Amino acid sequence: MPIENIPEIYIQNKKTPQDIFVYDFRMTSDVVKSKVNLSMNMFSFLQVGKKQVHFAGTSVAVNKAQSLLLKKGNWLWTELLDTEAIYYCKLFFFSEKKLTDFLSKYTNNVKPYQEEVPYFVIENDDYIATFINSLSSGTFTSHRYSDALLVLKFEEIMLYLLNKYGNKFEYYLHSLISKEISPFKNVIDSNVYSNLKLEEIAFLCNMSLSTFKRHFINEYNEPPGKWLQDRRLQKAKELLQSSELKASDIYLEIGYNNLSNFSIAFKNKFGISPTDISNLK
Structure with a gap:
């Protein structure tokens, strides 16, 4: 099975580096343990279907009542249809640079914490549901202020989750910029x-x-x-x-x-x- 380089395969203008990127992903058949090279950290906002990800030391499964924040790296993805004939999620990518900028702006120190797990499971609520509905790749490619809007959307969800989960989420964000590699x-x-x-x-x-x-x-x-x-x-x-x-x-x-x-x-x-x-x- 070939390795998929994500988000590169979704980016149309590959000459322009993108620190934040939104992609509407749809699929009409199950995919089991596809090999993914994830080059940016990523939110997976699942709306229809089920998702499982195998990491080097663990695995996690989520449904449409949850969202997932994934650390960049080599992972195995399983994406399954549920009761409907389509799998649909919104993917929100961000670079280490944007994360470091955010942590410098809103948290007290930017030191790498020891990574425990490469993912963070988010329980969706009304606010997150509204946020997900506001994300669309069309909006952020055709809009005059697309880049500025994306930065605001990124800060919005990060600040909301910091408030929702407190230190647990803050420490996880710091671990994303850690250079520790699992032996x-x-x-x-x-x-x-x-x-x-x-x-x-x-x-x-x-x-x-x-x-x-x-x-x-x-x-x-x-x-x-x-x-x-x-x-x-x-x-x-x-x-x-x-x-x-x-x-x-x-x-x-x-x-x-x-x-x-x-x-x-x-x-x-x-x-x-x-x-x-x-x-x-």
Whole structure:
């Protein structure tokens, strides 16, 4: 699957750098785990449909009752239709420069806080709904004062959210300009029990699959496929031996998409089926 460079693919005049940009996004079919290189921080104001984003160390899912603020980086996006035959959201991009200007103007200090998560979930309310309705890419490309209006809209939503969420949101904004990068091992440890493919984990590490495999072997002295499978199966064995859970209850939780594949792998490793090990208790 090709990597989408966002917002570059939406910008018509690529010769003029844009620090703030609005795009009305529509889609009529589901997209699962598309690879996105997000070069600007972005609000995703979802109006129809569902969205899930996989990050290096976590994932988040939102619906139309929520909005999402995302840190720039390499992410996997899943965008799903809901009960209607269209997915619709408004994307509001802003550069690190505009964010730094805002923080300098309205907050006491601009020091990078340690980033905990690369996203912030916003619970929509009447004010935010009205704000979303005021955003339209048409308005901000054909208007004589488009650039000035966009800066005002950016400051408006930022100030409202600072008031709504207080220090929690302020610290998150400061973390967006932090240069901290998650270590390779943090990405791996966070995805031991995820159902992401190796290629998808490599993407979250900003590596090609071949580079990822070489780096993994240097760090763990084992190929990634074998290392991950061993840990997932060991975790499954512990769960089956220490609880009333069955194989059908846990195979998704430990990173398998298919019960049959899990059962075969489990028996190959331990010489006994998941059902039989449960019956030994």
